[in-house]
Amino acid sequence: MTDYFEYKSGILHVEDIPVEKLAEEYGTPLFVYSGANFSKNLKELEAAFGDVRHLLCYSVKAASNISLLQKVASFGMGADIVSGGELYRALKAGIPSGRIVYSGVGKTAQEMAEALDAGIFMFNLESSEEMHLLSVIAEDKRLVAPISFRVNPDVDPLTHPYIATGLKDSKFGIPIAEAPFLFAEAKKIPSLKIIGLDCHIGSQLTSTEPFTDTVKILIQLMGSLREEGINIRYLDIGGGLGINYSNEVPPTAFEYAEAITKVTKQLENVTLILEPGRSVVGNSCILVTRVIYNKVTPAKHFVVVDAAMNDLIRPSLYGSYHKIVPTNQLGVLPTKKVTVVGPICESGDFLAKDRDLPEVLQGELVAIFGAGAYGFSMSSNYNSRPRAAEVLVDGGVARLIRQREQYEDLINGESLLETPEDDILGAKL
Numbered sequence: 393m394t395d396y397f398e399y400k401s402g403i404l405h406v407e408d409i410p411v412e413k414l415a416e417e418y419g420t421p422l423f424v425y426s427g428a429n430f431s432k433n434l435k436e437l438e439a440a441f442g443d444v445r446h447l448l449c450y451s452v453k454a455a456s457n458i459s460l461l462q463k464v465a466s467f468g469m470g471a472d473i474v475s476g477g478e479l480y481r482a483l484k485a486g487i488p489s490g491r492i493v494y495s496g497v498g499k500t501a502q503e504m505a506e507a508l509d510a511g512i513f514m515f516n517l518e519s520s521e522e523m524h525l526l527s528v529i530a531e532d533k534r535l536v537a538p539i540s541f542r543v544n545p546d547v548d549p550l551t552h553p554y555i556a557t558g559l560k561d562s563k564f565g566i567p568i569a570e571a572p573f574l575f576a577e578a579k580k581i582p583s584l585k586i587i588g589l590d591c592h593i594g595s596q597l598t599s600t601e602p603f604t605d606t607v608k609i610l611i612q613l614m615g616s617l618r619e620e621g622i623n624i625r626y627l628d629i630g631g632g633l634g635i636n637y638s639n640e641v642p643p644t645a646f647e648y649a650e651a652i653t654k655v656t657k658q659l660e661n662v663t664l665i666l667e668p669g670r671s672v673v674g675n676s677c678i679l680v681t682r683v684i685y686n687k688v689t690p691a692k693h694f695v696v697v698d699a700a701m702n703d704l705i706r707p708s709l710y711g712s713y714h715k716i717v718p719t720n721q722l723g724v725l726p727t728k729k730v731t732v733v734g735p736i737c738e739s740g741d742f743l744a745k746d747r748d749l750p751e752v753l754q755g756e757l758v759a760i761f762g763a764g765a766y767g768f769s770m771s772s773n774y775n776s777r778p779r780a781a782e783v784l785v786d787g788g789v790a791r792l793i794r795q796r797e798q799y800e801d802l803i804n805g806e807s808l809l810e811t812p813e814d815d816i817l818g819a820k821l
């Protein structure tokens with residue numbers, strides 16, 4: 393529970409609005425964001441870095457709804473994007489192109505061209521081939537592409553292997569030992585302008601050491617680059633700050649900023665770039681779902697709910713823990729050990745396994761916490777399930793920021809064969 397997701401007289405509220413009311417109005421499964429919580433997290437990070445020169449670039453992939461991005465824009469912050477689609481969203485939401493950094497290991501020629509045309513702030517490059525392709529595209533356009541290289545410092549972020557990105561066998565980044573050669577090569581290319589050095593070592597980090605270890609390695613590299621006449625003005629330290637899902641105690645924004653700035657304060661004329669995602673939106677949203685059935689087998693008690701792995705894949709993908717609570721505490725029933733599952737035809741479709749939960753009856757609502765980051769943005773239409781609606785509660789008002797998909801949306805872009813069915817059958821006979 394936080395200040396924004398709280399029981400009031402036994403009824404779970406998002407800010408001042410009862411979750412039950414939202415579920416009635418908008419249906420379930422339903423993602424409900426607290427705008428106040430989202431803004432607070434952004435402002436806290438901003439304040440934590442205070443006077444230290446920095447640019448906060450919200451990681452769009454964590455939660456990409458354009459209403460959320462609009463809030464980011466309203467604070468004068470930027471975006472970290474990983475695709476042409478995210479560039480499109482960020483620009484639609486009013487995030488200035490000059491505050492957009494572009495990450496990712498597989499930017500296509502078309503995506504690079506779009507980003508160049510938009511005039512983004514920096515391309516975080518990840519390979520020699522990518523560097524050469526970008527230089528050619530920029531040259532064709534008679535533009536100069538501002539770049540950094542994402543280096544892989546080989547630091548263990550002590551997180552789930554699927555979200556660790558800075559170890560030497562990772563697909564991400566350039567091995568630190570090769571970085572000087574690539575920088576030297578880029579320096580010789582007129583259509584590229586080196587402005588930064590970048591990293592992102594993983595997600596859901598719960599201590600500051602992997603961050604500070606990484607930054608120290610990067611600062612060392614900056615020193616040797618300077619000797620080669622390469623001046624790094626922007627140090628992009630990526631995202632990755634963890635949140636509390638169950639009993640983790642991640643650093644606060646202030647502890648995080650303090651640890652980093654302690655290491656970076658020796659730098660002169662360097663602006664830090666931060667790419668937070670999860671720490672901003674993770675705990676700013678719940679997924680509200682209704683119990684369809686209780687199914688008791690000799691081995692297990694399954695609570696079958698109307699949300700599934702297509703709505704929130706983190707438990708299935710990473711074995712992640714998400715707190716689940718009934719939205720109504722009044723007359724709450726005794727606790728049972730249950731497994732909460734969705735309707736999808738996969739054994740991996742679960743939201744909680746063998747969890748002690750107060751018994752919830754058919755038709756009742758439960759809230760799944762920590763659903764903001766990599767929740768809706770990772771959702772799919774698997775099993776031809778229309779994607780859930782998203783609601784943003786802000787200042788006492790609830791707004792539908794994404795409609796629930798309809799069946800027609802499921803076949804959008806598909807077409808029926810033109811050949812009449814008779815002909816198809818005829819051909820086979």
Ligand SMILES: *Cc1c(COP(=O)(O)O)cnc(C)c1O
Binds near residue numbers: 594765
């Ligand atoms: C995903 C990602 C982020 C955001 O990570 P969080 O753990 O959500 O803060 C930042 N930078 C890059 C390059 C990413 O891929």
